[in-house]
Amino acid sequence: MKLRTALVLALAALAPLSASAHKQWIVPSQAVVNGNDVWVTFDGAVSNQLFFPDHVPMRLDNVTATGPDGKPVELRNASTGKYRSTFDLQLQQVGTYRISNASAGLSARWDTPESLAAKARAEQEGKPTTGPGAPPETRGGFLRNATPAELASKVPADAKNLQVTEGASRVETFVTNGAPDTTALAPTGKGIELAPVTHPNDLAAGEEATFRFLLDGKPAAGLEFEIIRGGTRYRNAQDGISATTDAEGLLKVTWPEAGVYWLETSMQDDKTTVPQATQRRLGYVVTLEVLPQ
Numbered sequence: 623m624k625l626r627t628a629l630v631l632a633l634a635a636l637a638p639l640s641a642s643a644h645k646q647w648i649v650p651s652q653a654v655v656n657g658n659d660v661w662v663t664f665d666g667a668v669s670n671q672l673f674f675p676d677h678v679p680m681r682l683d684n685v686t687a688t689g690p691d692g693k694p695v696e697l698r699n700a701s702t703g704k705y706r707s708t709f710d711l712q713l714q715q716v717g718t719y720r721i722s723n724a725s726a727g728l729s730a731r732w733d734t735p736e737s738l739a740a741k742a743r744a745e746q747e748g749k750p751t752t753g754p755g756a757p758p759e760t761r762g763g764f765l766r767n768a769t770p771a772e773l774a775s776k777v778p779a780d781a782k783n784l785q786v787t788e789g790a791s792r793v794e795t796f797v798t799n800g801a802p803d804t805t806a807l808a809p810t811g812k813g814i815e816l817a818p819v820t821h822p823n824d825l826a827a828g829e830e831a832t833f834r835f836l837l838d839g840k841p842a843a844g845l846e847f848e849i850i851r852g853g854t855r856y857r858n859a860q861d862g863i864s865a866t867t868d869a870e871g872l873l874k875v876t877w878p879e880a881g882v883y884w885l886e887t888s889m890q891d892d893k894t895t896v897p898q899a900t901q902r903r904l905g906y907v908v909t910l911e912v913l914p915q
Contacts, residue, residue: 644668644677646793646907647884648685648721649852653797653911654823660713661698662797664721667706672884673852673909675706680793682707684725688806690717690799713799718823720806722794726813727767728899729789732781737762770896786898791905798823811839814887814906819872825912827880833873835906838893841871845887849875852882877912884909 651663665673666680679702687695700709713719733741740759741751750756762783765776777784790813796806802821809815816822820831835842849863867873877883888905895902 643670645670645672645884645886646680646723646791647673647909648680648723648793648795649673649882649909650721650795650797650911653795654913655713655797656800657713660799662711662713664709664711664795665706666708666723666793669705671855672850673882674855677705679703679705679707680723682709682723685709685721685723687711688720688722690715690719690803690805692805692808695719711797713797716800717803718796718798718806718821720794720796722792724790724792724794724813725767726788726790728765728770728773728786728896730765730768730773730777730784730786730898731762732764732777732784733762734778734782738782770898773898786896786900788894788896788899788902789904790902791907793907795909796822809836809839811836813838813904814842814845814889815839816906816908817871822908822910825877825910826915827877827912828915830874830876833875834871835867835873835887836871837889837904841867841869843867843869843871845871845873845889847873847885847887849886850884851879852884880912880914882909882911 646668648664648666655662667675668680669675669677682700682702685697687697689695695711698710698712701707711719737760740757744751744757744760751760763781765773773786792813802823804818807818809817815836817834817836819834825831835845845867847865849865850860854860865873865875886907890901890903892901
């Protein structure tokens, strides 16, 4: 069971997020607050239904919080349960906080002599050699969420048909105490990131918001986003919104009503940062609170 859970989490971190029905998210108890001693509680999970924990918890190993001064803020009272993780953040400074779960790693697949022989038998018997319906013996070797050093040491020197994929994903949200600012939102220049035009904690129903999305620090054109308001458990339709970034990486969204929204995109290219990898898969998720006018 532990191995299965670990594999599910690794796949969720590295695979294109839209390829799975499972949705990753971090949700604050409230995104806009005001006070001298303010606390916000966060839930994190990977679920089938938005903001309803029903699959596995989000592991907190890579979750970080950045304060308005650009410095790390301690996660308090962190706990991981059966279906969700929770933690608190004390907002001692005025300004905007960025809470992120950023992960990166390599995945590899290769054929072994046994898997090649099993594929030959499957072909002779008219069975699939890959994908659903293929005999388990055809799968060969695999490695998930690995470092370059682990890749070098764990992949056999005689591996056949080796395929190495570099993956990186970011799941995040933002909260603001008092006046919003953007210091904590400074891009890292790695993967897909949000660079605000409209501040992510200044969103209202019926109003248009504009966000600039970056790919490795540069405007990302043509990113296709799926946008869904929470509470899907209590309605028959997803009521999703589709939107695409323009040539300048700008995404424009008019919020139909108040609520907590989930925005997701993923992409694949060949701009890897390690020589062993031939393709790169990137994903980005952000949850945003939209308030009534």
